[in-house]
Amino acid sequence: MRVTADDVAARAGVSRSAVSRAFTEGASIQPDKRAHILAVADDLGYRPNLMARSLTGGATGLIAVVVGSLSSPYESWFLDILSQGIRSRGLWPLLVPVSPGQEIEPALDHALAYQVDGAVIAAGSVNQKLAERCTANGAPIVVVGRVLDGGGADSVCCDNRAGMAMVADRLVATGRSRIAWIGGRADTFSNVERFDGLTAALAGHGRSLTEMRSGDYSTDSGMVQALALLTGPDRPDAIVCGNDAMAIGAVAAARRLGLRVPEDVGICGFDDIPAAAWEPFSLTTVANPVVETVRASLDLLTRRIAGETAASFTIRLPPTLRIRQSL
Amino acid sequence: MRVTADDVAARAGVSRSAVSRAFTEGASIQPDKRAHILAVADDLGYRPNLMARSLTGGATGLIAVVVGSLSSPYESWFLDILSQGIRSRGLWPLLVPVSPGQEIEPALDHALAYQVDGAVIAAGSVNQKLAERCTANGAPIVVVGRVLDGGGADSVCCDNRAGMAMVADRLVATGRSRIAWIGGRADTFSNVERFDGLTAALAGHGRSLTEMRSGDYSTDSGMVQALALLTGPDRPDAIVCGNDAMAIGAVAAARRLGLRVPEDVGICGFDDIPAAAWEPFSLTTVANPVVETVRASLDLLTRRIAGETAASFTIRLPPTLRIRQSL
DNA sequence: CGCGGTTTTGAAAGCGTGTGCATTCATGAT
DNA sequence: ATCATGAATGCACACGCTTTCAAAACCGCG
Numbered sequence: 001m002r003v004t005a006d007d008v009a010a011r012a013g014v015s016r017s018a019v020s021r022a023f024t025e026g027a028s029i030q031p032d033k034r035a036h037i038l039a040v041a042d043d044l045g046y047r048p049n050l051m052a053r054s055l056t057g058g059a060t061g062l063i064a065v066v067v068g069s070l071s072s073p074y075e076s077w078f079l080d081i082l083s084q085g086i087r088s089r090g091l092w093p094l095l096v097p098v099s100p101g102q103e104i105e106p107a108l109d110h111a112l113a114y115q116v117d118g119a120v121i122a123a124g125s126v127n128q129k130l131a132e133r134c135t136a137n138g139a140p141i142v143v144v145g146r147v148l149d150g151g152g153a154d155s156v157c158c159d160n161r162a163g164m165a166m167v168a169d170r171l172v173a174t175g176r177s178r179i180a181w182i183g184g185r186a187d188t189f190s191n192v193e194r195f196d197g198l199t200a201a202l203a204g205h206g207r208s209l210t211e212m213r214s215g216d217y218s219t220d221s222g223m224v225q226a227l228a229l230l231t232g233p234d235r236p237d238a239i240v241c242g243n244d245a246m247a248i249g250a251v252a253a254a255r256r257l258g259l260r261v262p263e264d265v266g267i268c269g270f271d272d273i274p275a276a277a278w279e280p281f282s283l284t285t286v287a288n289p290v291v292e293t294v295r296a297s298l299d300l301l302t303r304r305i306a307g308e309t310a311a312s313f314t315i316r317l318p319p320t321l322r323i324r325q326s327l
Numbered sequence: 328m329r330v331t332a333d334d335v336a337a338r339a340g341v342s343r344s345a346v347s348r349a350f351t352e353g354a355s356i357q358p359d360k361r362a363h364i365l366a367v368a369d370d371l372g373y374r375p376n377l378m379a380r381s382l383t384g385g386a387t388g389l390i391a392v393v394v395g396s397l398s399s400p401y402e403s404w405f406l407d408i409l410s411q412g413i414r415s416r417g418l419w420p421l422l423v424p425v426s427p428g429q430e431i432e433p434a435l436d437h438a439l440a441y442q443v444d445g446a447v448i449a450a451g452s453v454n455q456k457l458a459e460r461c462t463a464n465g466a467p468i469v470v471v472g473r474v475l476d477g478g479g480a481d482s483v484c485c486d487n488r489a490g491m492a493m494v495a496d497r498l499v500a501t502g503r504s505r506i507a508w509i510g511g512r513a514d515t516f517s518n519v520e521r522f523d524g525l526t527a528a529l530a531g532h533g534r535s536l537t538e539m540r541s542g543d544y545s546t547d548s549g550m551v552q553a554l555a556l557l558t559g560p561d562r563p564d565a566i567v568c569g570n571d572a573m574a575i576g577a578v579a580a581a582r583r584l585g586l587r588v589p590e591d592v593g594i595c596g597f598d599d600i601p602a603a604a605w606e607p608f609s610l611t612t613v614a615n616p617v618v619e620t621v622r623a624s625l626d627l628l629t630r631r632i633a634g635e636t637a638a639s640f641t642i643r644l645p646p647t648l649r650i651r652q653s654l
Numbered sequence: 655c656g657c658g659g660t661t662t663t664g665a666a667a668g669c670g671t672g673t674g675c676a677t678t679c680a681t682g683a684t
Numbered sequence: 685a686t687c688a689t690g691a692a693t694g695c696a697c698a699c700g701c702t703t704t705c706a707a708a709a710c711c712g713c714g
Contacts, residue, residue, distance in 0.1 A: 015664045021663090030661085050441045051382055084426075095419070113376065255606070256606060274546075275546075278579060279582070280579050348693090357692065375672095382671070382699045384672065
C-alpha cells in the first residue's frame with residue numbers, strides 16, 4: 001500500500017541503493033540516472049520514510065519545543081518566531097505543551113523517545129539532572145527565559161535586571177513617588193529577577209516599593225490586583241507589572257476607575273508583546289528581544305547538535321525601554 | 328551510547344523479545360519478570376525508540392498540525408486548545424507553521440514523510456487532490472474552519488452565516504442604519520461566508536451595507552480601515568468586522584476619534600477570542616465554539632485513523648452571540 | 655590495446671523494534 | 685504417571701532506509 005524505495009527501484013530498473021542515493025544530496029550517482037529515478041519516484045508519489053531514515057542516520061530533524069499555555073500572548077508570540085526559526089533551519093518543531101504547574105519531565109521523556117535532535121525549553125522547571133539526561137540521550141537542550149543554576153545546559157535569557165533598571169530611571173524621571181508592584185507567578189525565574197531588579201534599581205535612587213502584590217501573569221489577575229491597589233489607601237502613582245498581560249489588565253482597571261493614565265497613575269509592563277502597542281493601552285514597557293533570543297537559542301542548539309562540546313553557556317540579551325503613553 | 332532493548336535484555340538475563348513484551352500492554356509475559364525488566368530498564372534509562380517502533384507498528388502517534396501565523400490571537404488560542412486535545416488522546420502534535428500566502432503542500436508533504444497518523448489543517452488552502460494524497464499515504468486529514476467543496480476530507484466549521492444572522496438581528500434591534508463592513512483577507516473561506524451571511528441576513532431585514540472595506544485580519548488593519556470609515560463622509564453608526572482582532576482595532580480607532588462606543592458607533596467582531604473580553608474593548612462578538620470544534624475534529628480524525636471508512640463528513644457548529652458593551 | 659585511477663553500481667549488513675511461529679514449561683485433569 | 689492445554693519464551697524475520705564494501709564500468713593516457 002505505502003510505496004517504498006523498493007517499488008521505485010523495481011519500476012526504474014535500478015537497485016534500492018540507487019534510489020537512496022538519488023535522494024541523498026551529493027551522493028555518487030550519475031546525473032541522468034538520478035533524474036530518471038526522481039521522475040519515477042514523483043510519478044509513484046514516493047517520499048523517503050523519515051522514520052526509517054532516522055533509524056540509520058542518527059538524526060530525526062525534530063526539535064522538541066516545550067512551551068506553556070499558548071493562550072498567553074507572550075508564549076504564542078514566542079512560539080511563532082521560534083517555530084519559524086526552526087523551520088528555516090530545516091528542522092521541525094515537535095510541540096510539547098505543558099500546563100503551568102504540570103511536570104515537564106514525563107512529557108520531555110516521551111519526546112526523547114521520539115529521538116528528537118534537541119529541545120528548546122521555554123516553560124516548566126528544569127533541573128540539572130533532567131538536563132543531563134537529555135544530553136545523555138543525544139538531545140542537547142537550550143533553556144530559554146531562565147538560567148540553570150547548576151549549569152549543564154545552555155540558556156538564553158533577557159537581562160531582566162537591566163530592564164528593570166531602565167524602568168526605575170523612568171519612574172524617577174517622571175517623578176513617581178508611590179510605586180507599586182504586581183508580580184507574576186512567584187516561583188518563576190523571571191518574576192524573581194524582575195522583582196529583585198526593580199527593588200535594587202529603586203534602592204539605587206534611594207526609593208522603594210510602597211506595595212507588592214502577586215498575580216499569575218494573566219490579564220485578569222492584573223486587573224484584579226490593580227483594582228485592589230487603586231482603590232486601597234495611599235493610592236500608588238505608578239504600577240510596575242511583571243509582564244505586559246498584567247499591565248494591560250492594570251490599564252483597564254485604571255480606566256474603569258476613571259483614572260487617567262499616565263497622569264494619575266503610570267503603568268509599565270514587560271515583554272512588549274504585539275498587544276502592548278494597541279492604542280487603548282499604548283503600554284510603556286521593556287522590550288524583550290525575542291527575535292534575538294530565538295536566533296541565539298537556535299545557534300547554540302545547532303552547534304551542540306553538530307557535536308560541539310564545551311562548557312555550558314549562558315547568553316544574556318539586553319532589553320530596551322519602549323516608551324509609549326502609559327508611563 | 329544510546330541504550331537499546333538489547334542492553335536491557337543482556338543486563339536482565341532475558342531475550343530481547345521479553346523486553347519488548349514488558350513494554351507492551353497486555354503481552355504474554357510473567358508479571359514478576361516484567362517487573363524485573365522494567366526495573367532494569369529504568370535503571371539503565373531505557374525507553375523504547377519510537378522511531379523504530381513505528382517502523383513496524385505502522386503508527387507513529389504524530390498528528391500534523393497545520394497552522395498559520397501564531398501571533399494572531401485566534402490562531403494561538405485555537406492551537407492551545409487543539410494541542411491539549413491531541414495530547415489528551417495520547418498523540419503528539421507535529422507543528423507545521425505556514426505563513427499566510429505560503430503554499431501548504433510542500434510543508435505537508437514533509438510532514439507526511441514523517442508518517443504522521445493524521446493531520447489537522449487549520450490554515451492555508453487545501454484542495455481535493457491534496458486531501459486524497461494524504462489519505463492515500465495513510466494520513467487522514469480534517470480541515471478546520473472551512474469546507475472542502477469537492478469532498479474528500481472531513482471538515483469542521485462554525486456556521487458563519489448563522490452567526491452573522493444574529494449580528495444582523497442585533498444591528499436592527501439597536502437601530503443601526505448605516506452599517507459598514509471590514510472584511511479579512513478576501514480569499515479566505517471564512518471571510519466569504521461571513522460577508523455573504525451578513526449581507527443576506529441584512530437583506531432579510533430590508534437593509535444593506537453602506538460601505539465595504541478589506542483588512543487582513545490584523546488589529547492594525549482594522550484600525551486603519553475603521554479610521555477611514557469613521558472620518559469619511561456619511562459616517563457609519565455600526566461597523567461589523569470579519570474577526571475580533573480587526574474589531575479591536577476598530578474600537579481603538581473610534582476612541583482615538585473621540586467617538587463613543589456603542590452610542591456613536593456600534594462595533595462587532597467574530598470569534599470571541601480571550602482579548603475580546605478585555606475591558607477597554609468589551610467586544611460584542613460572535614462566539615466561535617472552538618472547544619467543540621477541536622473535540623469534533625479530533626473525534627472525526629481518530630475515527631478515521633482507527634480505520635473507519637465512510638463518505639467525507641462536514642460538521643457545522645452553531646455559534647452564539649456574546650453581547651458585551653460594543654454593540 | 656592495456657593499464658592505473660576514478661566513478662558508479664548492487665549486494666548485504668545494519669539501525670531498534672514488534673510479532674508470528676515453534677518450542678518449552680508449568681498446570682491440572684484423567 | 686500420562687497427556688492435553690495454555691501460558692511463557694526465544695528465534696528469526698520484517699519494517700524502510702542508509703551506507704560500507706567489493707565488483708564493475710568508465711576515463712584518459714601511454
